[in-house]
Amino acid sequence: MNSFAFKQEIHHGSVAHSTLSETMALEGDHVTLTFDTTFEGPELKTVKQQMREVNPVYSDEGEHMRDVQVVIDENYLNYLLYNLYHRDKVFSVGAKLFDWLPEGFVGGGALLRGLLSTHLWAFAFPELSRYPKGSRLDFECGFNKDYLLTGDMENVEISQVQFEDGNHVGFDLHFGCNLMV
Numbered sequence: 001m002n003s004f005a006f007k008q009e010i011h012h013g014s015v016a017h018s019t020l021s022e023t024m025a026l027e028g029d030h031v032t033l034t035f036d037t038t039f040e041g042p043e044l045k046t047v048k049q050q051m052r053e054v055n056p057v058y059s060d061e062g063e064h065m066r067d068v069q070v071v072i073d074e075n076y077l078n079y080l081l082y083n084l085y086h087r088d089k090v091f092s093v094g095a096k097l098f099d100w101l102p103e104g105f106v107g108g109g110a111l112l113r114g115l116l117s118t119h120l121w122a123f124a125f126p127e128l129s130r131y132p133k134g135s136r137l138d139f140e141c142g143f144n145k146d147y148l149l150t151g152d153m154e155n156v157e158i159s160q161v162q163f164e165d166g167n168h169v170g171f172d173l174h175f176g177c178n179l180m181v
Helices: 045-050 074-086 093-100 108-115 126-130 145-150
Strands: 005-011 014-027 030-040 090-092 138-142 160-164 168-172 176-180
Touching: 074 160, 090 093, 093 108, 093 138
Parallel strands: none
Antiparallel strands: 005 014, 014 030, 090 138, 138 176, 160 168
16 A cells, blocks of 8 residues: 555645655544645755654544544645746736636626736835826745845745644745836
């Protein structure tokens, strides 16, 4: 059974290889399967030092006894952020929103065009008043080191996510955006 393996592209070229480890156990009423995951991409020595080992706790409550309980730890997200930091890749917020828009969503395009217009954002960026009212705009954002350095950001460290006790999530996100009209 330990030959079960799969490769999953996470995002922007980040790839995770998961293999069923030898740890497969019957614990009380539960079958526990453990997967070993290795990531491919830029040099991982630095990020490996920052990754935490996760020891999951599963629910024994009756309502969850027939469920499949899966643990996705913060290392997947941190690896994605690490890859974004080392890639010369920027993304368009407008393009991402249009990609995520459900296919048959009536009025969605008009809604997004309204959200991404100089008329709406002029309150936050008074400089937009020099453009014709209702001109289209977009935010071009990046997490990579070079993009952060050229944007004169104070903190150009790798972004991280931490899953904390009590169902809290901590974020340390460093990214820059250009406003394009």
